[in-house]
Amino acid sequence: NAGVTQTPKFQVLKTGQSMTLQCAQDMNHEYMSWYRQDPGMGLRLIHYSVGAGITDQGEVPNGYNVSRSTTEDFPLRLLSAAPSQTSVYFCASKLGGMGGTYEQYFGPGTRLTVT
């Protein structure tokens, strides 16, 4: 199993550009999520999905878009990049179901810089 994979590893964008961060998992997990990590703030949830065709907003959704057409893939789109979106982005997945007792498995991260 490759687990959770993310591409690219690094990206530099200019303000106003758009791009898609890719995330895939091969563990047949229903739940997938995107976080951003900023110094001193831990990880903050951007968007999550509990299954194909179902997505919802997390703590910091503004400026980001997601869709979930398959169980395996959960891309994150930056619509018009801003310097405030400079961050490290992590994708994660876990088994679904109610209660939240399952741990998440994280990808290696994408380091994004917006100039």
Place this chain on the structure above:
Amino acid sequence: AQSVTQLDSHVSVSEGTPVLLRCNYSSSYSPSLFWYVQHPNKGLQLLLKYTSAATLVKGINGFEAEFKKSETSFHLTKPSAHMSDAAEYFCVVSLRNNDMRFGAGTRLTVKP
């Protein structure tokens, strides 16, 4: 609202001495709690989790955590620090809707 507070942003210990990383949570119902570790420029790895079974949870690499409902705490401990333990540690509370909320993190430094 559910949240988690890590009481120390930085902890420094000498190799071979005990480690204590403190975490308090707030939750309106019985939570699931996790500790994750992140080594420099790496992803996050699960250390251990509490999901309402035994209150003392053993994890990988000799780490343990004890769930204390009366104190709303879930502190992480290790009897003897190793140089390889130097990393960032995150306490996480899991919400009923499958959301997870992270603490701000504690950076552990281990001195030789």
